Amino acid sequence: MNWKLVFQIAVTHLFTKKRQSLVAMLGVTFGISMFIIMISFMTGVNQFLEDMAMDNTPHVRLYKPIEIHDRKIIAESNKDAKNWFVVTHQKPKNELPRIKNGFRIMQQIEAMPEVLGVAPQVATQVFFNNGPVQIPGNIAGVDVKKQAALFGLDKKMDFGDVYDLMKGSDVVIMGKGLAAKMGVKLGSRISITTPSGNNLSLKVVGIFSFGIATYDESRCYATIPTVQKILQKDPSYVTDLNIKLHDINNAVPFRLKLESIYKEVYFEDWEKANAGILAGDKIRNILTAVVCATLLTVAGFGIYNIMNMNIINKMKDIAILKATGFQGRDITGIFLMQSLMIGIAGGILGIGIGFFFSYLLSITPFPEATFFRIKTFPVNFLPIHYIAGLLFGFITTLFAGYFPSRRAAKIDPVQIIRG
Amino acid sequence: MSTTVLRAQNIIKYFTEPEKFQVLKGVEFEVMKGEFLSIIGKSGCGKSTLLYILSTMDTDYEGLLDIRGERLTGKTQNELAAFRNEHLGFVFQFHYLLPEFSALRNVMLPALKLGKYAPQEIEERAMDKLRLVDMHSFALKFASKLSGGQQQRVAIARALINDPDVIMCDEPTGNLDKANSQKVYEIFRRLTRENGQTIIAVTHDPDFANGCDRIIEMEDGKIVNASHTK
Ligand SMILES: Nc1ncnc2c1ncn2[C@@H]1O[C@H](COP(=O)(O)OP(=O)(O)OP(=O)(O)O)[C@@H](O)[C@H]1O
Ligand SMILES: [Mg+2]
Numbered sequence: 001m002n003w004k005l006v007f008q009i010a011v012t013h014l015f016t017k018k019r020q021s022l023v024a025m026l027g028v029t030f031g032i033s034m035f036i037i038m039i040s041f042m043t044g045v046n047q048f049l050e051d052m053a054m055d056n057t058p059h060v061r062l063y064k065p066i067e068i069h070d071r072k073i074i075a076e077s078n079k080d081a082k083n084w085f086v087v088t089h090q091k092p093k094n095e096l097p098r099i100k101n102g103f104r105i106m107q108q109i110e111a112m113p114e115v116l117g118v119a120p121q122v123a124t125q126v127f128f129n130n131g132p133v134q135i136p137g138n139i140a141g142v143d144v145k146k147q148a149a150l151f152g153l154d155k156k157m158d159f160g161d162v163y164d165l166m167k168g169s170d171v172v173i174m175g176k177g178l179a180a181k182m183g184v185k186l187g188s189r190i191s192i193t194t195p196s197g198n199n200l201s202l203k204v205v206g207i208f209s210f211g212i213a214t215y216d217e218s219r220c221y222a223t224i225p226t227v228q229k230i231l232q233k234d235p236s237y238v239t240d241l242n243i244k245l246h247d248i249n250n251a252v253p254f255r256l257k258l259e260s261i262y263k264e265v266y267f268e269d270w271e272k273a274n275a276g277i278l279a280g281d282k283i284r285n286i287l288t289a290v291v292c293a294t295l296l297t298v299a300g301f302g303i304y305n306i307m308n309m310n311i312i313n314k315m316k317d318i319a320i321l322k323a324t325g326f327q328g329r330d331i332t333g334i335f336l337m338q339s340l341m342i343g344i345a346g347g348i349l350g351i352g353i354g355f356f357f358s359y360l361l362s363i364t365p366f367p368e369a370t371f372f373r374i375k376t377f378p379v380n381f382l383p384i385h386y387i388a389g390l391l392f393g394f395i396t397t398l399f400a401g402y403f404p405s406r407r408a409a410k411i412d413p414v415q416i417i418r419g
Numbered sequence: 420m421s422t423t424v425l426r427a428q429n430i431i432k433y434f435t436e437p438e439k440f441q442v443l444k445g446v447e448f449e450v451m452k453g454e455f456l457s458i459i460g461k462s463g464c465g466k467s468t469l470l471y472i473l474s475t476m477d478t479d480y481e482g483l484l485d486i487r488g489e490r491l492t493g494k495t496q497n498e499l500a501a502f503r504n505e506h507l508g509f510v511f512q513f514h515y516l517l518p519e520f521s522a523l524r525n526v527m528l529p530a531l532k533l534g535k536y537a538p539q540e541i542e543e544r545a546m547d548k549l550r551l552v553d554m555h556s557f558a559l560k561f562a563s564k565l566s567g568g569q570q571q572r573v574a575i576a577r578a579l580i581n582d583p584d585v586i587m588c589d590e591p592t593g594n595l596d597k598a599n600s601q602k603v604y605e606i607f608r609r610l611t612r613e614n615g616q617t618i619i620a621v622t623h624d625p626d627f628a629n630g631c632d633r634i635i636e637m638e639d640g641k642i643v644n645a646s647h648t649k
Contacts, residue, residue: 118598324503324528324532325504414476417515
């Protein structure tokens with residue numbers, strides 16, 4: 001087959017029907033540019049929400065829940081008795097959420113090759129006393145350096161410096177929402193009541209915000225020794241180990257591995273902790289796929305229609321070409337090539353326009369910036385999306401052009417020429 | 420010296436629309452190499468129908484067709500297209516050119532398809548053919564912008580481009596004035612004499628027919644008279 005000749009004829013056809021070709025091309029352009037904008041924005045949102053959540057979410061969390069044991073002390077101390085013991089409304093033992101040998105386990109886990117780092121935490125619930133009003137919340141004692149390195153705490157500061165926590169005792173940093181509720185500013189002193197009823201006074205050296213209400217409206221961070229002191233516990237007291245892995249997708253198998261090693265404690269992986277976010281991701285992905293598929297299908301039908309019309313208009317030409325010796329596959333080639341040129345030109349223009357609008361969106365200020373830690377709309381610029389856009393355009397037009405082109409090849413020249 | 424270049428044996432053709440009726444009722448004849456043959460007959464007697472069959476475009480017939488000693492009956496559409504491209508020239512009753520292409524390009528296309536010569540050479544040859552029909556000054560004009568007679572002459576040039584053995588024409592001078600008809604006649608005459616090409620022309624023009632080597636007269640789907648002129 002003489003590709004060059006087929007190409008020349010296809011180009012001539014396209015350029016003599018400029019407006020028709022343009023309309024067909026713009027259909028593809030619209031589909032592809034919408035695809036680029038949608039997918040860039042949707043994946044940007046996914047990424048942003050994931051990052052926001054994942055920043056503070058350990059990939060695997062190790063903790064000790066308070067639970068009711070099935071062992072009944074009264075039964076164990078009367079082993080010989082043949083009596084029934086009925087215990088109504090059993091209470092848990094006065095047991096602490098302490099991880100036994102917490103710091104040693106931390107060192108062991110940190111030594112594992114999958115692990116990026118382990119941040120220890122001593123968390124407790126407290127009341128923040130705002131005059132006569134008590135606001136429930138919690139204080140987490142953290143290793144400041146690790147918390148900054150693994151969970152980006154230093155980047156969440158609105159006021160003050162997270163490392164100021166290490167400079168004094170009895171100092172905390174406070175969530176933005178909680179600070180607002182308490183009317184607290186940098187340097188203010190607050191009064192708290194611990195679960196065991198002690199009252200303490202702490203100084204606020206920083207205010208942070210994650211953009212997540214549950215953190216921002218109820219949490220304070222302090223150093224581990226400070227919280228241990230608040231709780232009147234010894235320096236080995238630790239309640240959580242927050243583990244970050246090199247590969248987030250490895251969380252579930254790694255949790256299973258840890259569970260087989262450490263029987264005394266409990267593990268939770270991020271997928272379980274963030275099922276809601278993952279579901280949101282999925283829904284957005286499906287939405288993106290559906291909208292893009294619809295747009296491309298519509299563009300495809302547009303091309304299909306225009307190619308069909310084109311072929312009906314060109315019946316005589318097809319008959320002449322066949323009469324003078326062009327074969328079925330030459331004819332298919334001529335029309336398929338027109339459709340592909342429409343697809344490729346439309347696709348290239350589409351990713352250009354898509355990029356332009358994605359860029360505009362990415363520099364548009366985000367209206368809720370006061371709540372979320374975000375200045376502009378989250379937009380991803382991934383080459384793979386642009387390649388996929390081009391490829392989709394190509395495949396759609398290939399399909400849309402193929403059937404009309406086959407039909408063109410089957411036209412019987414005598415019937416046309418006979419009139 | 421004379422070899423048979425085309426042989427038609429017992430060609431029968433039916434049309435089924437609107438009702439079944441027989442257009443060709445056993446047409447049988449041979450054409451020699453270098454012969455200038457014309458087919459005449461009343462309007463509607465089946466001349467064009469016969470010519471479409473001879474040109475291999477219509478394959479829905481009974482009987483046998485051989486051209487250049489090759490049995491064409493039963494070949495596939497693609498094989499026939501390739502055969503037409505190389506060995507047959509065709510001028511339709513209604514001058515059909517591709518309107519989006521220039522006259523020159525229209526003439527070049529079958530040669531580009533054949534690919535026997537380089538595009539540059541094809542262009543020169545196409546110019547020569549256009550000069551032959553006195554259309555070279557319109558070479559770059561779009562086919563859609565030419566008059567009927569001009570288009571017909573371009574179509575003749577296109578039929579000649581691949582130097583086919585057989586050229587079939589359906590009323591090649593139908594749209595031409597006396598002077599141009601005469602010119603086309605002379606071109607055909609020369610092609611048969613000098614190049615040994617064969618011309619089969621359907622015509623209503625008695626002068627044109629009388630200048631041919633042989634006239635086949637058709638009536639109601641049959642050959643009623645085949646006579647050598649002079
Ligand atoms: N596609 C068709 N379907 C049905 N009948 C047809 C068809 N084409 C032609 N006919 C009929 O076949 C007969 C022969 O037609 P044909 O075109 O061969 O005539 P012709 O001899 O070329 O006439 P003219 O000199 O007017 O061109 C006519 O009666 C015509 O009506
Ligand atoms: Mg006719």
